Amino acid sequence: MQSTVYHAAKPYLISRQRYIIAFLPAGQVFRPISCTINAHFCKNTSKYPTFQQESRLKSVKKVLTFLFLYGIIIKICDFIMVTKMGLKAYFDVAKYKIGALFSRRRAFSAIVFDSKIGKRSAIKNHSRLYGSTLGEYSYLGRNCLVQKTRIGKFVSIADGCNIGLPSHSLKAVSTSPVFFFGKNIIGISYSDQKPEEQLPTVIGNDVWIGAGVLIKSGIQIGDGAVIGAGAVVTHDVPPYEIWGGTPAKCIRKRFDEETIQKLLELKWWEWDETKLKQYAPDFESPQKLLEQIEATHSSKR
Numbered sequence: 001m002q003s004t005v006y007h008a009a010k011p012y013l014i015s016r017q018r019y020i021i022a023f024l025p026a027g028q029v030f031r032p033i034s035c036t037i038n039a040h041f042c043k044n045t046s047k048y049p050t051f052q053q054e055s056r057l058k059s060v061k062k063v064l065t066f067l068f069l070y071g072i073i074i075k076i077c078d079f080i081m082v083t084k085m086g087l088k089a090y091f092d093v094a095k096y097k098i099g100a101l102f103s104r105r106r107a108f109s110a111i112v113f114d115s116k117i118g119k120r121s122a123i124k125n126h127s128r129l130y131g132s133t134l135g136e137y138s139y140l141g142r143n144c145l146v147q148k149t150r151i152g153k154f155v156s157i158a159d160g161c162n163i164g165l166p167s168h169s170l171k172a173v174s175t176s177p178v179f180f181f182g183k184n185i186i187g188i189s190y191s192d193q194k195p196e197e198q199l200p201t202v203i204g205n206d207v208w209i210g211a212g213v214l215i216k217s218g219i220q221i222g223d224g225a226v227i228g229a230g231a232v233v234t235h236d237v238p239p240y241e242i243w244g245g246t247p248a249k250c251i252r253k254r255f256d257e258e259t260i261q262k263l264l265e266l267k268w269w270e271w272d273e274t275k276l277k278q279y280a281p282d283f284e285s286p287q288k289l290l291e292q293i294e295a296t297h298s299s300k301r
Contacts, residue, residue: 105139124159132164135205148198148217152205153269158229163215164201204239205269223264224254239264259286266293 092113100106105122112129118136123129127144134140138155146157147164157163168175177184180195199218203209207221210229221227221237228244228251237243240254240263253260263286268279282289 110140118153141211147201149201149203151203152207152223154206155203155209156207157209158211158213160212161209161215162213163203163209164198164217165214166198166217167196169196223269224260226254255286259290262286262290266290 092115093111096106096110096112096117097108100108100110105120106117107123107125107127109125110123110127110129112123114131115129116133117123117129118134118138120136121134122139123134124140124142124144126142127140128146129140130145130147132146132149132151134146134151135153135155137153138151138157140146140157141159141161143159144157144161145163146161147166149164151157168177169180172179176186177195178186178188179191179193181189181192182195183189201215201217202220203215204221204223204225206224207226209215209221209227210231212230213227213233214231215221215227215233219233219236221233222239222241224240225237226242227233227237227248228242230246231244231248232246233243233248235248237248238250240260242251242254243249244251255263268276268289271279279289279292282292
């Protein structure tokens with residue numbers, strides 16, 4: 001009887017540790033290891049564990065305890081960082097984190113504050129959204145940084161993008177933030193002179209931004225535009241144009257001028273869900289969509 005209780009308790013502890021580790025930053029990496037360890041100690045419950053098994057069990061528990069404490073330290077550091085930003089920012093981040101627990105579209109590891117997110121938008125792992133808006137049906141890929149940006153509907157942003165990059169003054173003697181008033185990364189300010197105000201970045205609707213794109217603050221990207229991967233955007237992008245390169249330049253237009261004008265007038269991204277479902281099969285080409293809409297209007301007359 002004593003043997004049964006002893007062997008039942010050990011796997012239970014391992015199992016609990018396995019679920020705890022899933023909440024740590026490295027949980028996805030160590031999950032297979034913990035599962036393997038769990039299977040190892042549970043495969044033979046008819047005998048007492050050997051000295052080697054007992055030693056391994058103690059080592060595993062020490063590693064899991066270390067990882068658990070490491071996760072707590074990381075969370076404390078995040079709390080301190082957010083607290084420096086202000087109490088409102090802390091509550092914004094906490095509100096997002098709670099919502100992320102119940103949403104499959106929003107990654108828990110992302111940081112969002114002073115921002116508005118559409119109910120049907122998505123944010124992937126380790127992305128940050130500061131002072132921005134993310135429209136309906138738009139998504140933000142992994143490891144993105146978005147600052148002071150208005151993002152429209154149906155916008156696709158790939159991994160590793162940096163949008164709303166603030167600029168340094170080129171007219172002053174030094175570009176260092178130390179010689180301007182306000183908080184900065186150095187934590188030192190020698191002047192009362194205010195830096196230049198950063199203009200908001202505007203991204204229209206139905207825009208596709210490739211991986212690793214950098215977009216300067218104050219830039220406006222028109223509806224239906226496409227930005228190639230790795231591009232550095234320093235100028236406004238007109239609607240339905242494809243841009244790429246460093247610095248980014250226009251490669252070509254997606255459609256002819258007449259089609260572009262009709263799509264801009266149509267503003268299909270403002271349709272309700274019922275209308276989107278109705279015309280979704282016709283989205284494979286602009287001509288088919290425009291013809292179907294024209295046929296629908298003609299039948300109603």
